Amino acid sequence: MQNVTHLLRARRFMPLFATQFLGAFNDSLFKQAVVLFVTYQLFSNPAKEFQFSAIAQGLFILPFFLFSALSGQLADDHDKARLIRIIKLAEIGIMVVGGAGIMLANIPLMLAAVFAMGIHSTFFGPIKYAILPQHLRRDEVLGGTGLVEAGTYIAILGGTILAGALVSTPAIAAAATIGFAVLGYLAGRQVPPAPPAAERIPFNWHIIHASIELVSATLHIRRLFLAILSISFFWTIGAVLIIIFPPLVKNVLGADEQVASLFIAIFSIGIAFGSVLINRLLKSEVSARFAPGSVIAMGVFVLLLHFVALAWGKHGPGLTTLGNFVFHPMAGLMIVALLGVAITGGMFVVPLYAFLTTTVPKTETARTVAANNIVNSGAMVIGSLLAFGLSSLGVGPVGQLLLVAAMCLVAAWLGWKLHLACD
Structure with missing residues (x-):
């Protein structure tokens, strides 16, 4: 990565990177274990499996819409390092509840923990981005953001692989989620102080009013609002792709949970690679000039994924294993399509996050990230509801890939508008 690998040896960055890495790893491990456990061991109805995946995704996203305004105010008004310690301590308790849900095969407990992890991520998200311009130089922010994003998706990869391996042993899966939460708390304790950059701000506890006020504050900055809209579509x-993957793998490809984990793993590797690649192409400059082309290419790869899935051969009543899957004649093309979607997606989104943290003063960074999270989560909840509704109408995962391709065109248009506005 362009001139930023030294950050991995610096205390002003490495503890935050490790905390985020462990949090993303554990979040992926838990959510993937829950979805795979329910899809492969509790349900045997394709429509119910798709709908559970959509419900779990929607519950995780909903707190971002409800509580981002509060999280942004807290992050700008308090020492961010202290907040990290409190949030990571809460994660341990959440994983105790979630682990109990997995061991008892209790769906309400599992979904409650998914919702609580959404709250945890809502309050941690603004901090992890807002702390970067506070601890890093301006010419390090894009590279630092890219490292965080790449690390996040490598962590998702690791958590996904481990979930696929542990899903058949619920007790070990539950213990692992608690153990990684403890490690995340210990890493968070090493993050250097990050006190508020201004005097205390008036705190607005009214969720709806605070959210409207926060989003409205971004409307007058054209490039900032265009970046937020572009990230939201991404x-x-x-969200729709994550909902699609488990039922696509089981009911269209006729494959087991290890193949479902492989899909998420490939997606994670691709976004991590795209995050690093775009920083090299832009040479640490905050720019949207590659955004339109990246997301158009993403749409092309989504269409390829659709046609490969459509042409996939019939399978028997038994689920094929990972070993058999990779020898399928069309498996190579499927993997190329998945990897292409992810790489181009990473190239599209990483520079947009750098816009969020460099467009406004440091005193407003966390609230800006929170405003982004509100719009993002609202769009993602709509996407989850749309996927749920289409599934109820009989539109399966293969058909819904066409919806994803169409959404890429909207994201490309927004990326082009952003490029014209600021490059």
Whole structure:
């Protein structure tokens, strides 16, 4: 990565990177274990499996819409390092509840923990981005953001692989989620102080009013609002894809949970690679000039994924294993399509996050990230509801890939508007 690998040896960055890495790893491990456990061991109805995946995704996203305004105010008004310690301590308790849900095969407990992890991520998200311009130089922010994003998706990869391996042993899966939460708390304790950059701000506890006020504050900065809209469409696309993957693998490809984990793993590797690649192409400059082309290419790869899935051969009543899957004649093309979607997606979204943290004063960074999270989560909830509704109408995962491709065109248009506005 362009001139930023030294950050991995610096205390002003490495503890935050490790905390985020462990949090993303554990979040992926828990959510993937829950979805795979329910899809492969509790349900045997394709429509119910798809709908559970959509419900779990929607519950995780909903707190971002409800509580981002509060999280942004807290992050700008308090020492961010202290908040990290409190949030990571809460994660341990959440994983105790979630682990109990997995061991008892209790769906309400599992969904409660998914919702609580959404709250945890809502309050941690603004901090992890807002702390970067506080601890890093301006010419390090894009590279630092890219490292965080790449690390996040490598962590998701690791958590996904481990979930696929542990899903058949619920007790070990539950213990692992608690153990990684403890490690995340210990890493968070090493993050250097990050006191508020201004005097205390008036705190607005009214969730709806605070959210409207926060989003409205971004409207007058054209490039900032265009960046937020572009990121929102990207994560709506991502939400629908994550919902699609488990039922696509089981009911269309006829494959087991290890193949479902492989899909998420490939997606994670691709976004991590795209995050690093775009920083090299831009040479640490905050720019949207590659955004339109990146997301158009993403749409092309989504269409390829659709046609490969459509042409996939019939399978028997038994689920094929990972070993058999990779020898399928069309498996190579499927993997190329998945990897292409992820790489181009990473190239699209990483520079947009750098816009969020460099467009406004440091005193407003966390609230800006929170405003972004509100719009993102609203769009993602709509995407989850749309996927749920289409599934109820009989539109399966293969058909819904066409929806994703169409959404890429909207994201490309927004990326082009952003490029014209600021490059």
